[in-house]
Amino acid sequence: MDIASNNRRESHAPLGTKLINSPVLRAFFAQFAAFALCLLFAIAGKHLLGKAVPFFVLIAFQSITSVGLASLLRVDWWWLVIEFFFPVAVVLALYVQLPPAASLLLFLLLFLVFGTTFRTRVPYYPSQSTLPAAIVELLPDETDIRFLDVGSGFGGLLFDLSNTRPNWQLAGIEISWLPWLFSNLKQRFLRHDNLEFAFGRYESLDFSKFNVVFSYLSPVVMTEIWSKVQNEMVPGTIFLSYEFMVPGVSPAAEILTAENAPMLYVWKI
Numbered sequence: 001m002d003i004a005s006n007n008r009r010e011s012h013a014p015l016g017t018k019l020i021n022s023p024v025l026r027a028f029f030a031q032f033a034a035f036a037l038c039l040l041f042a043i044a045g046k047h048l049l050g051k052a053v054p055f056f057v058l059i060a061f062q063s064i065t066s067v068g069l070a071s072l073l074r075v076d077w078w079w080l081v082i083e084f085f086f087p088v089a090v091v092l093a094l095y096v097q098l099p100p101a102a103s104l105l106l107f108l109l110l111f112l113v114f115g116t117t118f119r120t121r122v123p124y125y126p127s128q129s130t131l132p133a134a135i136v137e138l139l140p141d142e143t144d145i146r147f148l149d150v151g152s153g154f155g156g157l158l159f160d161l162s163n164t165r166p167n168w169q170l171a172g173i174e175i176s177w178l179p180w181l182f183s184n185l186k187q188r189f190l191r192h193d194n195l196e197f198a199f200g201r202y203e204s205l206d207f208s209k210f211n212v213v214f215s216y217l218s219p220v221v222m223t224e225i226w227s228k229v230q231n232e233m234v235p236g237t238i239f240l241s242y243e244f245m246v247p248g249v250s251p252a253a254e255i256l257t258a259e260n261a262p263m264l265y266v267w268k269i
């Protein structure tokens with residue numbers, strides 16, 4: 001199975017619109033504007049009280065104001081959590097005083113795993129270990145399975161499937177450099193011959209080569225990926241999404257893979 005050939009579809013929204021729609025930039029703006037207000041609050045407080053406003057009050061002001069501004073800018077709830085804890089994390093990092101090289105290394109590692117989230121709005125987080133068994137149970141073993149994991153991360157799901165179903169053709173595509181490198185090297189080292197990992201954006205990949213496409217992405221891309229699925233996947237094939245529904249499209253099945261685990265949604269094309 002060759003997953004390298006492309007089928008490019010780019011978004012043509014103007015750059016200005018893309019920037020305004022970017023939750024990262026809105027979240028950054030909220031934190032930055034809260035910092036400006038916090039400075040004003042500190043100066044005004046000193047004039048009015050005749051002494052400096054306590055540091056913990058300033059931190060609380062920064063956290064609460066950034067959450068307030070971010071909610072006005074309509075970012076998703078998890079951004080509000082990040083907004084709240086970001087000032088506290090900065091103070092803690094300054095207090096712990098990590099050596100600059102360690103901070104840089106930590107930053108680079110995090111950037112190589114999560115840096116693309118800025119563009120994709122889909123961070124890395126692994127699916128649960130109960131998922132492979134549910135997929136194996138869903139798909140009959142005897143048929144010719146060409147399975148794609150869209151956004152394969154560190155490859156955990158595909159390695160598990162490869163162990164259980166060595167006769168399936170398994171492929172992953174991943175946009176983040178470090179997870180892709182890790183899964184690629186692991187595949188070569190452990191010689192999983194039915195498994196391959198491509199580096200790149202799934203938007204550039206032709207889904208018609210696969211008869212099962214699996215995604216564990218984010219609610220913000222489900223409408224977009226669904227139109228790609230409809231345009232490219234052949235009738236009779238299967239699209240799976242873990243945790244996230246396609247808005248307004250009822251699945252053929254909903255599978256609870258384990259108690260308190262996310263749902264696995266199944267659509268027949």
Ligand SMILES: C[S@@+](CC[C@H](N)C(=O)[O-])C[C@H]1O[C@@H](n2cnc3c(N)ncnc32)[C@H](O)[C@@H]1O
Pocket residue numbers: 116120122123124125126127149150151152153154155156157173174175176179200201202203216217
């Ligand atoms: C929630 S993780 C899922 C990881 C893996 N599929 C699993 O089940 O454990 C989503 C992954 O998709 C990747 N991703 C996000 N947008 C992508 C895109 N446009 N093209 C390729 N990979 C993408 C992210 O880097 C991340 O590793």
